[in-house]
């Protein structure tokens with residue numbers, strides 16, 4: 067396989083000494099080696115076992131032998147994700163499988179500090195680990211650096227600071243570099259759930275973050291046909307990273323949270339068009355956010371593209387785009403919000419996000435949703451449909467509650 071780490075000679079741009087852009091890497095990374103009759107795509111490897119004596123190894127370099135330890139289709143996806151994030155990726159059966167493996171980096175008796183608005187599955191899992199007395203759990207406001215510093219100082223045992231930015235679904239933006247500096251000063255590790263931004267919009271490992279997790283289910287796959295996750299660790303040789311890579315790999319192998327080969331194939335196919343999909347979706351998201359601010363049924367719009375959004379300045383510095391998720395609050399609370407979801411025809415009333423089709427959901431309909439999320443908040447995942455069609459359908463649905 068060509069070496070496509072952005073600094074490798076193969077990744078240089080026609081001898082002009084410039085690394086390939088993420089847009090190009092999304093297309094070229096994770097392919098079989100060039101050669102006569104070579105397949106362009108790594109095929110779906112459907113096997114549970116391998117005959118001995120070959121050269122295939124697991125990500126730790128051990129002879130493969132059995133398919134719970136590794137699979138060439140996973141490796142192709144892991145190579146592409148690793149190149150895009152600037153690290154080493156391990157794929158999992160789901161985003162939650164990846165979250166669980168990352169939380170496992172905290173030894174028993176340690177602490178995880180979570181943002182109050184973190185993904186509800188991450189909240190629920192840390193709550194479970196707390197009930198099992200494996201970890202202590204603290205809640206922090208990531209936009210309050212003094213508060214995070216104090217929580218880090220108070221935390222018992224080895225500590226992991228969990229960062230989401232922008233958060234789901236409040237779209238708060240956290241200062242990843244500042245939080246990483248605070249955590250490292252306190253001897254804590256930092257994890258970033260990069261699902262919302264994707265490596266195209268921000269690369270936390272470059273800011274010194276210790277571990278990145280993804281729900282590959284969302285933007286990376288992009289077609290609402292796959293459930294998959296990934297953990298990405300810094301490049302081999304980074305202090306501490308090799309040990310953590312071994313811990314995460316062992317967790318995957320022994321808990322059996324392994325991806326299906328077909329899912330890995332579909333995710334890599336989806337990843338090829340991530341730059342195009344994201345460009346379209348986030349341009350539409352920004353346009354819809356701008357228009358929604360003036361709709362009489364809307365009381366608040368959350369999207370970092372808006373100049374008066376609390377996260378706007380930070381997102382401009384930290385991200386290469388504002389993302390494709392918009393949250394709105396509507397006049398008349400929960401019933402009105404439900405009525406909007408009932409009234410849309412093009413938008414799909416469904417959970418999840420990051421696919422080519424636009425989805426709308428009142429988040430508090432889930433009992434597990436953190437209560438900092440307003441009852442009337444609707445989360446919009448903007449897909450790649452024509453923005454005028456999306457606007458007509460949404461504004462008409464909002465007109466029904468005025």
Ligand SMILES: *Cc1c(COP(=O)(O)O)cnc(C)c1O
Nearest residue numbers: 160161162185234261281283294
């Ligand atoms: C969906 C999601 C997850 C969980 O991923 P699954 O693939 O559903 O297991 C984790 N974090 C965020 C931010 C998500 O949106």
